[in-house]
Amino acid sequence: MAETTYLEAIRQALFEEMERDPDVLCLGEDIGVYGGAFKVTDGLQARFGESRVIDTPLSEAAIVGAAAGAAHMGMRPVCEMQFIDFISCAYDMLTNYVATARYRAFLPCPMVVRGPSGGYVRGGPFHSQNPEAAFLHTPGLKIVYPATASDAKGLLKAAIRDEDCVLFFEHKYLYRRIKEELPPGDHVVPIGKARLAREGRDLSIITYAATVWKALEAAEQLEREGNLSVEVLDLRSLLPMDDDAIAQTVRKTNRVLIVHEDTVTGGVAGEISARINDLAFEWLDAPIKRVGAHDVPLPYAPQLEDFVLPQTADIVKAARWLAEY
Amino acid sequence: MAETTYLEAIRQALFEEMERDPDVLCLGEDIGVYGGAFKVTDGLQARFGESRVIDTPLSEAAIVGAAAGAAHMGMRPVCEMQFIDFISCAYDMLTNYVATARYRAFLPCPMVVRGPSGGYVRGGPFHSQNPEAAFLHTPGLKIVYPATASDAKGLLKAAIRDEDCVLFFEHKYLYRRIKEELPPGDHVVPIGKARLAREGRDLSIITYAATVWKALEAAEQLEREGNLSVEVLDLRSLLPMDDDAIAQTVRKTNRVLIVHEDTVTGGVAGEISARINDLAFEWLDAPIKRVGAHDVPLPYAPQLEDFVLPQTADIVKAARWLAEY
Amino acid sequence: MAVTSARTSDRTMPPGLTRDQLLELYYYMRLTRSLEERLVNLYRQTKVVGGLFRSLGQEADAVGSAYALERSKGDILSPLIRNLGSMLVQGATPVEILRQYMAKGDSPTRGRELNIHFGDTVRGFIGQISHLGDMVPVMAGVTLSFKLRGQDRVGLVYVGDGATSTGAFHEGINFAAVQRCPLVVIVENNGYAYSTPTSKQTACASFKDKALGYGIPGVRADGNDVVATYQVTKEAVDRARAGEGVTLIELTTYRRKGHAEHDNQSYVPPGEIDRWARENDPLDRYTRELTTGQGIASSELEELDGRVRGEVDRATDEAEASPAPEPRDALRGVYADPAEVPALWYREGIRSAVETHERPSSWGTHDG
């Protein structure tokens, strides 16, 4: 079977879910005729028509708010943020209106907000963001951030079928850089379950999204050069988070490195670190360490971006330090 | 000397700074003639006129954006969010425009965004929020959240004089419930320094805002009933965070309870927990534990709100558990 | 609703309403006012948790506009805090309202949300959240679904003069206009947003003028005239139902009470409130219109008043007898799955830390 890119996997999920369920509709800027800034929705409007694939005005709050209204009425809207950075314009709508709808008003709000996220692509400060941490203290939202084509497809299908709002972060660096053979049939990956990306004995790297690949690269290098056996846990879902999988890997290797692309301060690693304390403090043989971006807005020039974002070499170095602790 | 409430302390800071510096101006909804929903700006317009105390349209993004523009030109705007919950409407403006102005464009943006925050007042889901965690991964912003009248005054004065944007969270439960004699003269409290609210030997509670008082209550009870000596560290500033003070208390007591009013998941406790790992892992004799709100939107009914928010009894119980660990 | 049983004839009245309908309008306006008066009593007895928001003097615009919808067709509205009347028209009951304000366990939101922040999509209303403007995009989406599904349904959303300044209002109405959603947007211009007069909210001469910028019709009507309000809304509803898209309606009225019960309205020019009360009370006006213009006997209206009193009394007894929420219910229903969040580790059945009926002194504003 042919290999499928991360981007194409997402497109497939949209296609299949729109085929399956006539209540699924897509909303976003330039997603229709043009097929989206990254062509994720390419061909969707031709197949499903203008009323199910809607080119909206340049209004993120309206896109999300309108999706919520339609969701209340039983539709299952999928909103595209042209870049996920623009989700900040719908922050109120998501955290106040959408997240609380079920709880305060018993209104179902099954919807997905998806969009290209993350850096390593010279996008500068406003086309490279990882806003997941900003939504982590908002009960009522779910957050997923897949690292593989297979998970991208399976999690998006799960997100569309979920009865609540799922923020679906897509890493644009991965869009066309990774591909794999996808599982056949109706491939759905449950939200809330981590994936063991690599087994190991000496040290665990807990991560998600693009840095999963950097962690895997680092793990190979460490195996090759230092004879270190590194386990890599890909969280996939951040809300809810898979406590069992986290506890299991920590109890196994006793050393944890948390890696993400977002800034260290205020990033999701803090939450993971606190959970590990709760779940497996006695099993820790070394402090939990974090590798993330420097605490600055993400600059544009390659030299600067590379310096600010976490690189494979950083993970290698931090892992060695931890292993030697 | 007379005692001053937390609210009056804030009002004093505004008065004194507006007296001192003609570039300070206030912007917000109903802050002028009416003096603000909580009367924090009462009398300001009468004293300084309509052009320095501006009643704005109902537009949080415009308030913050206009403040930024004026700040670029050398003014020092202080914006009031009528309730801090509405800061979400200016989330884009704050995190993208304001926070990055100096870094990406060398534009000074000295401004303050302040407003009544927090629960325990039967405000329901949209008049009780603690949004600090949502801004923690935004380099370029500073975040303070005072617990005492003296700090409220001193930190607001520091915030107004700061060359960058400071988010100044005021706890509305404390507005009129606490008072103290304020230090005389030009009382300025530096941003980024924690305050040791109570010395102790057996256990450290790290906290900020209204839960400082609950922690102190718990500490007294534990001393009285269990002969436990509890240290309470009031962070006051969350960004930057006082690593030295955190390290010091952990090294001293070897047991840490982090308490805040925000939900446990995604709250600032995660960041603190990760920092302690970095700073003082070897000194920990027990897992770092968190006490915070349950992971639900904050409900309105007293019975529900009390159940959801952290209470003194919770802190007592968690501290006992930790001490016995 | 009890009044329809008083139906005696279907002779069409001048404004296109039957006699029964005219009485029904009266009934809802009176119910709004009496229910709020009861709430004031309960508030003074500290039985209302949190603030109390009145629509005194605005009953006509809420009732008249909502009355233009057809519940039987599944029309839906989203009310503001001062649209208690609209909710009653759509079938909200006095006991629901009272339980909400008193934060009872069997209130429509089980004590989770305040005052009239609740909804029921079956009866046709969706509760607002506090963040003003947000309901406009939401109702754009609700009505978009009507359009996409080819349903014969219409939506109506209210915004205050103040809320027109929000980005959400702008994005939502523009979105709905472009999509030609079957939506009616009512700007309820009551002169103030909290303490802020309209002149500090916008430089435009009339809110109806905002319509042009969205390419939709804008009309203005006297919001204190319940029949005029009904008519202008009915036209917009008909347009929407005919597939002609959004209409913006400005209803002029006046907020005679403060923003909430605590607000002493010191910012209002002297005499202004009295003048509106004396010259332009919507219930007084409508009573005159019914008795003089339509020849309905005062006694018939008084009978309705009595019925309303009885209903409010019964609802009060019921609501007062309602149980408080059960604390652990707070953990249920954030998500469909998981259906319940676990209680935190340090917690076991704690008691309320604050007495239920203590009103926190810092709520809403100063208590001085």
Next chain:
Amino acid sequence: MAVTSARTSDRTMPPGLTRDQLLELYYYMRLTRSLEERLVNLYRQTKVVGGLFRSLGQEADAVGSAYALERSKGDILSPLIRNLGSMLVQGATPVEILRQYMAKGDSPTRGRELNIHFGDTVRGFIGQISHLGDMVPVMAGVTLSFKLRGQDRVGLVYVGDGATSTGAFHEGINFAAVQRCPLVVIVENNGYAYSTPTSKQTACASFKDKALGYGIPGVRADGNDVVATYQVTKEAVDRARAGEGVTLIELTTYRRKGHAEHDNQSYVPPGEIDRWARENDPLDRYTRELTTGQGIASSELEELDGRVRGEVDRATDEAEASPAPEPRDALRGVYADPAEVPALWYREGIRSAVETHERPSSWGTHDG
């Protein structure tokens, strides 16, 4: 600027501009176009990092409007991505632009921000951020400060047809209108927002109609006529300076290139671009106007073209010779205090992980 030295007479030309000023307008339009053409070359050589955004066919509206400001008075504008011409008028130099696009260490933002996202409050321009609409509230604040301080200064902010749909645009212009800030808001209607035609952006007939809803004057002019653009903006600037507040100007123009260089414009009706290029190119039109209407010799214009070529060539050499940013500079200047963020613990002088000139294939859009 070099052209002013060509001053020969100060005879006032019909539109209220001197001969030198007319030539200066030409110079800036030509400079805009030539500089962008150079950028296309550099982009093809992969020397431009990230996307390239053209203003081909829109040079007149950018140049003519900015020209109405008075730099000597301290007027400030905030440009969009297609307002390169406005920035040049305000004194941005070609080498700055090239360095920005090439992410050089001595670029105005030291490699931190993209393309023309940079500013200089002394010369009178403030760089936009990507989030569209946000500059409107910011410029409301800039001009509020002018008003509060009694300064004789004016601000100008551009928004695209697309950006008018944002909440920030609405909140900002309303705020400025209520405060009567000395602000000119230009809606640059170039027919598209990325692939979205104006008809899907708004249902209004003309963007100038939005003015009424803000209680400010709204005017519309041909944005491809540089003198008309200048004149309509000048009037609004004069009004603002006279304390009469905000004006909304719609300038109609056409985006002849795609949203960015990668965009193949498949969504544009056939022939549309050609027609605009043939019939309504602002430089062609202005050349004709100068040579025919104003009797300026073609050779004089060609001389200016030559001068521009020389300037662009020199700037290119300079920019190409510019150094790359120094990685650790990334840690400086997030705050005034602390002035520098420490490097993370696992890091010591790492090399760039990706070659500088590799353009990432997923940037901007598909590369298929």
